[in-house]
Amino acid sequence: MKIDLTQICRNVGSWLTQSGPVSDIVISSRVRFARNIAGFHFYSQADSQQREEILQFAHDKLMATNLHGKLLYVNMCDTSDLERHLLTERHLISKELAEKDGSRAVAWTHDESLAVMINEEDHLRIQVMANGLQLDKTFERICEVDDLLAHQLEYAFSSQFGYLTGCPTEVGTGIRVSVLLPLPGLKMTQEIEKVFRAAKDMHLAVRGLYGEGSEPIGDFFQLSNQITLGKTEEEIIESLVVHAVEPIVEYEKRARRKLLQEKQNALDDKIFRAKGILSAARLISSEEALYMLSYVRLGIHLGRIQDIDLATVNRLFLLTQPAHLQNLYQETFDASHRDLARAEYIRKAICN
Amino acid sequence: MQCQMCDKTATVHLTEIINGAKIERHLCEQCAQQEGITIKSQVPINELLNNIMAVQEEAQELSDLKCPQCNISWAEFRKRGLLGCPNDYLAFSKALTPLIKRAHNGASSHLGRSPAQHKDTAGQQAKMLRLRQKLQRAVESEDYESAARIRDEINQISSN
Numbered sequence: 001m002k003i004d005l006t007q008i009c010r011n012v013g014s015w016l017t018q019s020g021p022v023s024d025i026v027i028s029s030r031v032r033f034a035r036n037i038a039g040f041h042f043y044s045q046a047d048s049q050q051r052e053e054i055l056q057f058a059h060d061k062l063m064a065t066n067l068h069g070k071l072l073y074v075n076m077c078d079t080s081d082l083e084r085h086l087l088t089e090r091h092l093i094s095k096e097l098a099e100k101d102g103s104r105a106v107a108w109t110h111d112e113s114l115a116v117m118i119n120e121e122d123h124l125r126i127q128v129m130a131n132g133l134q135l136d137k138t139f140e141r142i143c144e145v146d147d148l149l150a151h152q153l154e155y156a157f158s159s160q161f162g163y164l165t166g167c168p169t170e171v172g173t174g175i176r177v178s179v180l181l182p183l184p185g186l187k188m189t190q191e192i193e194k195v196f197r198a199a200k201d202m203h204l205a206v207r208g209l210y211g212e213g214s215e216p217i218g219d220f221f222q223l224s225n226q227i228t229l230g231k232t233e234e235e236i237i238e239s240l241v242v243h244a245v246e247p248i249v250e251y252e253k254r255a256r257r258k259l260l261q262e263k264q265n266a267l268d269d270k271i272f273r274a275k276g277i278l279s280a281a282r283l284i285s286s287e288e289a290l291y292m293l294s295y296v297r298l299g300i301h302l303g304r305i306q307d308i309d310l311a312t313v314n315r316l317f318l319l320t321q322p323a324h325l326q327n328l329y330q331e332t333f334d335a336s337h338r339d340l341a342r343a344e345y346i347r348k349a350i351c352n
Numbered sequence: 353m354q355c356q357m358c359d360k361t362a363t364v365h366l367t368e369i370i371n372g373a374k375i376e377r378h379l380c381e382q383c384a385q386q387e388g389i390t391i392k393s394q395v396p397i398n399e400l401l402n403n404i405m406a407v408q409e410e411a412q413e414l415s416d417l418k419c420p421q422c423n424i425s426w427a428e429f430r431k432r433g434l435l436g437c438p439n440d441y442l443a444f445s446k447a448l449t450p451l452i453k454r455a456h457n458g459a460s461s462h463l464g465r466s467p468a469q470h471k472d473t474a475g476q477q478a479k480m481l482r483l484r485q486k487l488q489r490a491v492e493s494e495d496y497e498s499a500a501r502i503r504d505e506i507n508q509i510s511s512n
Binding site for chain 1: 421422424432433434435436437438441442448451452455456457458459460461462463464465466467480481483484488506
């Protein structure tokens with residue numbers, strides 16, 4: 001059965017439409033495990049025949065779990081550039097998986113909360129996403145999936161180094177815990193650099209909207225652990241939450257309060273200009289749209305804007321990305337045509 | 353130049369690169385001592401040379417190191433940053449451990465989850481890898497009899 005990606009991508013994943021805890025500041029929580037299958041070379045050293053064998057093996061084992069009825073499976077060789085781009089924008093696959101060649105695939109659940117990439121840097125990359133700050137629940141879920149797979153296949157594992165990964169910086173737990181945070185308050189009060197320096201001192205990585213290899217766009221930041229060995233998964237999660245996410249959420253709240261009290265006019269100006277641009281612009285780039293949507297989102301959370309609902313803004317964040325927009329309009333755009341279509345789409349969504 | 357901690361003249365100048373950020377410190381001798389910065393005024397030249405030689409010899413020895421399972425050499429790993437197979441963790445263990453420690457804030461042993469039915473199977477895993485290679489070669493040379501036998505062996509191990 002061919003999965004119709006273009007149809008799926010006309011909407012947003014259901015995990016994104018529910019609202020989770022602290023979702024005024026934390027957009028999403030994600031946990032991913034890097035796993036390799038014993039008895040095979042790591043991806044980078046496997047030849048094309050072995051890569052195909054790994055793909056087939058991983059596919060069969062994944063489908064032998066009780067997840068199989070819930071999974072959509074797409075072999076990357078059967079996809080177009082646009083489709084891979086769509087999957088990247090939905091965070092179902094990484095840029096690396098989208099851009100490289102050869103045997104590779106992704107399987108995900110209908111609600112898009114679980115995705116398993118096959119033959120990325122490691123044989124398996126399992127990820128679970130949730131709305132808002134819900135790392136504990138996310139971790140519980142990913143452990144279930146991990147156990148299901150461990151019953152079907154043997155992971156490359158050593159008692160000394162834990163789960164063995166292609167890159168030694170991921171070895172041990174193979175865990176990457178990340179949260180996506182828009183921090184417009186801290187950005188406006190110019191305290192954001194301070195937060196990043198503190199995060200880096202704690203061996204945390206600060207990245208952009210699309211994780212590894214992406215620059216921060218707008219005021220979206222992805223915060224994640226870098227150390228994967230020598231601590232339990234729970235410790236890694238707890239230390240990220242207690243020492244980084246919670247304090248940053250607190251700083252962001254304080255910055256927003258301070259802006260409301262001391263610079264309400266300047267804040268309102270930013271928020272309502274953003275709303276004005278989104279409801280009037282005739283050409284808008286995806287970067288500008290992200291910035292403006294983020295201000296509008298802030299305005300909604302602070303009660304300054306009441307005639308636009310949060311769900312609309314959240315949908316627009318995803319659907320105005322280049323590939324999604326192209327998919328909605330079912331035609332190939334050049335950049336300027338895309339900016340025209342984006343502006344039109346946002347205007348319609350906001351003014352209704 | 354003035355000491356960054358008191359008003360005296362700075363005589364100790366230190367440039368450190370920490371996590372890619374350059375940090376310059378200018379201190380007077382007393383403050384430098386208080387900060388625990390000591391400068392060895394002279395290193396005997398032969399000690400220095402011996403150190404360099406030792407490092408070079410070790411580097412040569414290391415870069416020739418090869419994993420018997422996947423044939424990747426230590427030098428290749430250093431160039432690409434990616435290991436070739438799980439056995440590399442054993443084959444390169446001596447050279448790799450310090451690197452792992454550096455990446456993981458000093459840690460070199462795993463504390464987290466382990467696969468449900470994990471027995472210490474490093475040896476068995478290496479065997480599987482060898483068998484799969486043999487199988488591939490057998491198939492390539494159209495030796496289907498051996499291939500069938502190897503496949504049975506693999507299945508037996510993985511069903512244990």
